[in-house]
């Protein structure tokens with residue numbers, strides 16, 4: 001038991017401490033605070049993310065009272081290590097600290113990242129009010145100290161404690177942006193936190209600040225669509241549509257996701273052709289899909305890879321004047337999983353999201 005407990009503790013954040021609540025930042029950073037409230041980081045807990053909750057509900061660790069997910073989904077909890085360790089301490093909606101998500105103070109106190117086999121570990125500083133940042137020309141804050149010399153923050157490596165990789169007990173990588181575990185120069189910030197209009201704080205007027213809504217698959221995907229192009233390649237006998245992704249990771253990452261390219265041809269106002277190409281990564285064992293905790297292999301992987309240009313052939317002969325419409329979209333939860341997770345009535349889980357649309361005329 002002792003050994004088991006120790007193992008679990010080590011896989012969590014090493015430092016358990018009190019974090020300033022997000023609301024403490026609102027007064028001086030109102031714009032950043034508002035954006036953050038709408039982000040998946042503010043909504044990463046089982047109380048606010050129905051998809052995360054649905055998977056937790058059927059997870060074998062739930063029966064053991066071991067909310068192992070907390071290290072990344074509820075990292076600002078006062079009782080983080082007890083939540084993670086097996087036992088009677090389970091997630092509690094009335095605990096304010098468990099409702100903070102990947103909180104402002106948590107993220108800004110990440111001092112270092114330790115590379116781990118199953119997942120990485122965030123090492124935090126021990127001062128509740130010492131925050132790392134990247135703005136060299138900042139003024140002093142009356143509320144907290146600022147340190148802009150942390151190399152992990154400067155290079156955007158700060159994301160790698162949680163997003164690098166997550167392996168299960170069979171060593172299968174369930175989800176990763178960083179397959180080769182090179183945390184240097186991860187550069188996530190340039191696309192997911194672009195500079196947008198509005199002041200960093202109320203105490204000194206600045207033109208711009210870094211977007212804290214964290215553009216992603218749930219929210220603000222329109223900010224990411226410019227990193228994917230749809231190209232039309234006409235041929236004599238058929239035609240091709242290419243999806244050109246400039247993302248440095250798979251187009252979608254979580255194993256619940258499914259993406260598609262839907263193509264229709266309109267001739268004289270009528271639809272004469274339509275086809276959907278699916279891009280998906282399925283994990284499982286013995287060639288069949290399983291939940292992540294049982295998966296031993298990648299059963300199928302047609303997901304668009306990092307920096308890949310994927311061409312799809314459509315065996316259809318076009319005529320002059322044809323209009324070709326292409327839609328690149330996705331769902332957060334694969335349709336066959338909706339019922340299994342009891343999410344068939346959840347709008348976020350059911351919805352079809354559009355990342356990019358294009359129209360061409362021959």
Ligand code: HEC
Pocket residue numbers: 049051052053055056059061067068069070071072073119120161162163165166175217252253254256332
């Ligand atoms: C190492 C950090 C880490 C741990 C531990 C972790 N997760 Fe996650 N989880 C993430 C990250 C990062 C994402 C976002 C992935 C993405 O969007 O591609 C995520 C996303 C998810 C999603 C998708 C949510 C949505 O709204 O679409 C589910 C479901 C999920 N996790 C379930 C769990 C469960 C259940 C556990 C515990 C048994 C767990 N996770 C443990 C990092 C982690």
Ligand code: HEC
Pocket residue numbers: 020021022024025026027028029104105108131132133134135136137138139140141142143144146147148200201203204206
């Ligand atoms: C009383 C006002 C006040 C409060 C409250 C406050 N801040 Fe700040 N903060 C500032 C000022 C002023 C700056 C400097 C802004 C500038 O130079 O443009 C700043 C800058 C920062 C920076 C930027 C560092 C950099 O240079 O990149 C971070 C990070 C930060 N604050 C985090 C927080 C967090 C997290 C909270 C809540 C826990 C918080 N702040 C609450 C006033 C405040």
Ligand code: HEC
Pocket residue numbers: 040041043044045049052071072073075102107156158159160161162163188189192193214215216217218219220
């Ligand atoms: C403490 C762990 C942690 C850290 C550090 C972290 N994330 Fe996340 N991130 C998560 C979790 C957990 C989720 C999934 C939340 C959910 O869907 O329930 C997530 C989700 C996301 C999403 C998906 C949003 C969406 O709309 O689908 C993006 C994009 C993202 N993170 C980017 C970043 C970037 C960029 C950084 C670094 C600046 C970062 N994250 C740092 C844990 C973390």
Ligand code: HEC
Pocket residue numbers: 159163177178186187188189190191192216217218221224225227228246247248249251252253254257330355
């Ligand atoms: C060149 C721009 C670019 C960079 C750099 C980038 N991403 Fe992304 N990211 C994207 C695009 C495009 C998507 C797809 C968004 C969609 O489908 O709505 C995406 C999606 C995501 C998602 C959501 C995936 C899912 O399945 O829910 C997460 C999480 C994420 N990125 C994290 C990261 C992290 C962490 C880094 C740094 C290692 C990073 N990204 C670097 C462009 C980028």
Ligand code: HEC
Pocket residue numbers: 022025029032033034036037041102103104105107108133134135156158189193200208209210211212
């Ligand atoms: C997932 C990690 C993460 C979370 C959560 C987070 N930040 Fe940040 N924040 C960053 C990163 C990374 C930067 C640097 C961005 C850059 O270099 O462009 C940053 C930049 C800042 C800055 C510097 C000014 C700017 O806009 O460039 C301030 C101030 C700040 N954050 C405050 C906050 C506050 C307040 C919250 C919560 C309401 C918060 N942050 C939540 C990662 C995070």
